[in-house]
Amino acid sequence: MTLKRMYIDGAWTEAKSKEVRTIINPYNQENVAEAAEGNREDAKAAIQAARTAFDEGSWAETPANERGELVQKVADFIRRDKEELAELESLDTGKTLEESRADMDDIANVFQYFAGLADKDGGEMIASPIPDSESKVVREPVGVCGQITPWNYPLLQAAWKIAPALAAGNTIVVKPSEITPLTTVKVFELIEEAGFPKGVANLVLGKGADAGAELSESVDVDLVSFTGGIETGKKIMQAASINMKKIALELGGKNPNIVFADADFETAVDQAMNAVFFHAGQVCSAGARLIIEESIHDEFVEELVKRTKNIKLGNGFDESTHSGPLISAEHRDKVEKYVEIGQQEGAKLEIGGKRPEDPELQNGFFFLPTIFTNCRSDMRIVQEEVFGPVLTIETFSSKEEAVAIANDSIYGLAGAVFTTDIAKAEETASKLRMGTVWINDFHPYFAQAPWGGYKQSGIGRELGHIGLEEYTEVKHVFRNKKPEPIHWFK
Numbered sequence: 001m002t003l004k005r006m007y008i009d010g011a012w013t014e015a016k017s018k019e020v021r022t023i024i025n026p027y028n029q030e031n032v033a034e035a036a037e038g039n040r041e042d043a044k045a046a047i048q049a050a051r052t053a054f055d056e057g058s059w060a061e062t063p064a065n066e067r068g069e070l071v072q073k074v075a076d077f078i079r080r081d082k083e084e085l086a087e088l089e090s091l092d093t094g095k096t097l098e099e100s101r102a103d104m105d106d107i108a109n110v111f112q113y114f115a116g117l118a119d120k121d122g123g124e125m126i127a128s129p130i131p132d133s134e135s136k137v138v139r140e141p142v143g144v145c146g147q148i149t150p151w152n153y154p155l156l157q158a159a160w161k162i163a164p165a166l167a168a169g170n171t172i173v174v175k176p177s178e179i180t181p182l183t184t185v186k187v188f189e190l191i192e193e194a195g196f197p198k199g200v201a202n203l204v205l206g207k208g209a210d211a212g213a214e215l216s217e218s219v220d221v222d223l224v225s226f227t228g229g230i231e232t233g234k235k236i237m238q239a240a241s242i243n244m245k246k247i248a249l250e251l252g253g254k255n256p257n258i259v260f261a262d263a264d265f266e267t268a269v270d271q272a273m274n275a276v277f278f279h280a281g282q283v284c285s286a287g288a289r290l291i292i293e294e295s296i297h298d299e300f301v302e303e304l305v306k307r308t309k310n311i312k313l314g315n316g317f318d319e320s321t322h323s324g325p326l327i328s329a330e331h332r333d334k335v336e337k338y339v340e341i342g343q344q345e346g347a348k349l350e351i352g353g354k355r356p357e358d359p360e361l362q363n364g365f366f367f368l369p370t371i372f373t374n375c376r377s378d379m380r381i382v383q384e385e386v387f388g389p390v391l392t393i394e395t396f397s398s399k400e401e402a403v404a405i406a407n408d409s410i411y412g413l414a415g416a417v418f419t420t421d422i423a424k425a426e427e428t429a430s431k432l433r434m435g436t437v438w439i440n441d442f443h444p445y446f447a448q449a450p451w452g453g454y455k456q457s458g459i460g461r462e463l464g465h466i467g468l469e470e471y472t473e474v475k476h477v478f479r480n481k482k483p484e485p486i487h488w489f490k
């Protein structure tokens with residue numbers, strides 16, 4: 001098995017400690033790769049390489065269209081190597097190959113989008129109120145960016161950070177989740193093939209508390225962008241204060257899905273299933289809180305339960321599989337614990353709530369799709385992010401009540417409303433305190449639209465033109481066209 005290595009200052013390197021981690025397939029726990037397990041020392045070397053490359057200046061000063069051309073090459077290579085990348089992603093995460101292929105399409109689009117944006121902002125002239133002066137606003141790269149990513153969408157979340165940061169002229173150090181590094185390593189091979197100058201893009205592998213913490217603490221890092229859990233996000237925010245580095249945090253969610261009685265029944269049931277059970281619920285924006293109008297509750301639940309019985313868990317490489325396993329034994333323990341909590345709190349278990357008995361699934365970290373009714377907003381199972389295939393169902397009898405329940409959360413990542421009354425949909429959407437609201441749909445995201453959370457779901461936005469702006473500093477340049485003494489101090 002070839003060792004997956006780090007990419008630091010234009011060279012592939014093992015961990016200074018020589019430590020290695022075995023990467024497993026969560027479907028069957030088979031070893032799929034060995035990866036260098038970096039630590040703080042490796043992260044320091046990567047930060048130093050990025051610092052030198054930035055301070056030396058040639059990357060930031062490379063014409064923006066040329067930076068864009070290199071980023072575009074990565075998009076092209078991802079399309080060329082799509083199948084290999086998709087297979088690696090499915091081996092690493094257990095997600096279905098179909099999902100991984102769709103992720104690779106999205107990822108290539110993200111690189112292409114930011115490649116195209118690289119040279120579109122030429123700055124802005126300001127109407128200066130001071131006679132004989134010129135005032136302009138320009139955007140410049142922030143500097144060295146630390147980028148820390150999670151395991152659920154390993155390459156997608158990395159792409160949302162790598163592509164805009166490089167297009168804007170920053171230098172980067174990426175640290176993927178230690179349990180799912182394979183596609184990020186592969187993309188660094190593509191970055192090398194594209195011909196980025198040495199030190200501009202660096203990859204460090206290893207645990208969050210070591211390599212990741214170094215990225216958030218180092219005074220040589222100017223910006224840290226993190227996608228992951230809320231508790232880690234708090235640590236990163238605190239560590240970032242050491243040198244007031246800029247922060248971008250994409251955190252968790254406990255996302256409401258409001259279904260009015262006048263919604264198209266078939267669409268709403270189908271989408272509610274997909275909202276919560278897609279990728280075994282391991283999606284930040286999973287529709288884990290179904291908030292349904294009382295009058296259709298019983299019929300809706302009956303249909304959901306019927307369809308949930310038919311979800312086929314299995315190997316992501318098998319075309320008949322609907323959903324793969326959870327990522328790890330530890331994560332499945334967490335999901336199980338929440339199911340226990342839900343039952344203790346008085347929620348009614350309608351289906352699931354345990355591991356499958358199918359002998360073929362015993363080596364994987366599988367958990368049955370689970371539905372709870374009789375839920376209330378004050379329950380932990382409703383408030384806390386389970387990040388697994390667990391749906392809670394609450395009811396409402398007025399649109400005001402639906403909004404109040406939906407907003408009763410520390411999170412504000414995403415939510416949806418299903419109704420055939422467009423005025424009601426728009427009014428409800430306007431009252432939801434979330435970064436993304438879908439009307440009669442769930443889950444769409446794309447390179448052109450910003451993504452991020454209100455409240456404790458995060459700080460900042462990725463994607464869209466704002467996703468590029470996050471990687472820039474704004475500078476006002478004022479020029480006196482007729483300089484002369486002002487004689488304030490005589």
Ligand SMILES: NC(=O)c1ccc[n+]([C@@H]2O[C@H](COP(=O)([O-])OP(=O)(O)OC[C@H]3O[C@@H](n4cnc5c(N)ncnc54)[C@H](O)[C@@H]3O)[C@@H](O)[C@H]2O)c1
Binds near residue numbers: 208214
């Ligand atoms: N908002 C979004 O767009 C979005 C997208 C995907 C996932 N998520 C969230 O991610 C979470 C699941 O991912 P996870 O379990 O990998 O999250 P996590 O917070 O455990 O880990 C995320 C990354 O942070 C690193 N890390 C851990 N401790 C660290 C520390 N002290 N300092 C620096 N880095 C550290 C990890 O090694 C990993 O690379 C969920 O909460 C999910 O909602 C959010």
Ligand SMILES: C[N+](C)(C)CC=O
Binds near residue numbers: 156285
């Ligand atoms: C942001 N998204 C939806 C792609 C992945 C969240 O986990």
